[in-house]
Amino acid sequence: MIDNKIRIQGDAVVDIQRGAIGHRATWTGLTYTKAREAGKAAEAEKIIREAIVETGKIQGAQIKTQCREPENVACFTETFLTPNVEKTFEIEFTNKTADRVDLEFHHCPLLKAWQDLGFDDATCEKLCDMAMDGDRSIAKAVGFEFYLGDTIAKGGKTCQMSYFKKGK
Template identity: 60%
Template structure:
């Protein structure tokens, strides 16, 4: 059972960011579901993953250029996730140092969009994993390792995401 309820609801900037994120997730979700309905699930997943991965590489390159010290993962975290983004995802830092950025996300606006559309849990899980290709490729562009642990879409209370220096 997916539980994805926000606790921060009275912050105007956070609400704007969440609305924009939900809108983007709606496009992706409907594209995937409509392709599945047309019997093109595998093709749609391949194309959407490629597009999300390319977006992640572009975003990672932008972050790397803007990051004052890309060798320090705590500095990367501050560049990648400014305070409004932290609030948007109700993010908690578990570890934030030069070598590792481990986070728990307590809310996901992408998932909320898919839930509002009435997608079943399997579709939400698939779309979540596809969306994570963006984060995987941000890590790749930054030269970091990436680990996705538990996710809200898989019924866990939080999403566990870790960026770390290459071993």
């Protein structure tokens, strides 16, 4: 059972950002589910994943140019995960060094949009994994490794992610 709680409420910027992220998730979710209804789930998943990977590459390249210390994982995450993003996803950093950052997301606005559309847990989990291709590609574009542990979409309490230098 997916439990995607919201603790931070009533913050105008966060609410706007969650709305925009939810709108993007709605497009992706409906594209996938409509293709699935038409018997084209595999083709749609491939295309959506390719688009998300490409988006991650573009975003990762932008982050790398904006980061004052692009070899520093903590600096990368500070550039990527701005204070508003931290509040939007209710992020908790469990480790933050120049070599590795471990964090937990306590809320996901993408998942909320899919839940609001009435998608079952398996569909939410599939869409979540597709969306995570963006984070995987961002890390790769910057030159870091990425690890995804448990996720809210899989029924976890949080989404557990790590960005780290190779071998760390």
